[in-house]
Amino acid sequence: MAKTWVIVVGHSPTDLNVGLDDNLILAFANEYKFCVTSGDPDDFDPPLPTGQDFNAGEVWPANGNVAVAKSTGTIGWDHLNKGASCEPAKLGGGHSIIIGG
Numbered sequence: 001m002a003k004t005w006v007i008v009v010g011h012s013p014t015d016l017n018v019g020l021d022d023n024l025i026l027a028f029a030n031e032y033k034f035c036v037t038s039g040d041p042d043d044f045d046p047p048l049p050t051g052q053d054f055n056a057g058e059v060w061p062a063n064g065n066v067a068v069a070k071s072t073g074t075i076g077w078d079h080l081n082k083g084a085s086c087e088p089a090k091l092g093g094g095h096s097i098i099i100g101g
Contacts, residue, residue, distance in 0.1 A: 004066060007097075009034060009054075009079050017098045023066035024097070028054040032079040035086035039075035043099055044068065048075065053082045072100035 002021045010029035018024065024044060026034065033053050041048035044067040049060050061067055078091045 002068075014094060015096050015098060018069050018100075020069055020072065020100050022069045022099075024069065025066055026054075026060040028056060028058045028060075030056045031082035033082055033084050033086065034060070035078050035080060035091055037076040037078050037086075037088070037091050039073050039097075040071070041075065043071040043073050043075060045070050048077070050077075051086050055082075069099045074098050 002023055003019065004023040004025065005016060005018055006025045006027055007016060008027045008029055009032050031054065033051065034049050036048055036050035041050050046061060046067055048067065054060065075097045077095050077097065080090060084090060
């Protein structure tokens with residue numbers, strides 16, 4: 001049975017292990033830009049929202065939807081202040097989502 005995982009961007013654990021067909025929701029504690037630093041955002045359906053800005057309290061995907069893990073792999077991610085660019089020099093990449101690991 002698929003599990004639903006919620007990452008609270010700004011207050012999340014370093015690594016999250018999810019299974020294939022598990023669901024993912026991103027919740028934003030503050031205004032942030034979400035950046036994928038490694039791996040493939042398309043491992044989820046819909047793809048992870050790399051480079052998108054979010055307001056405090058906003059969730060992704062919107063409207064009560066979830067992203068479903070469709071491929072095994074590891075996705076590195078980080079968050080920056082809203083409006084920043086996802087330049088490698090600015091990113092720490094200290095978080096990862098491990099699918100099927």
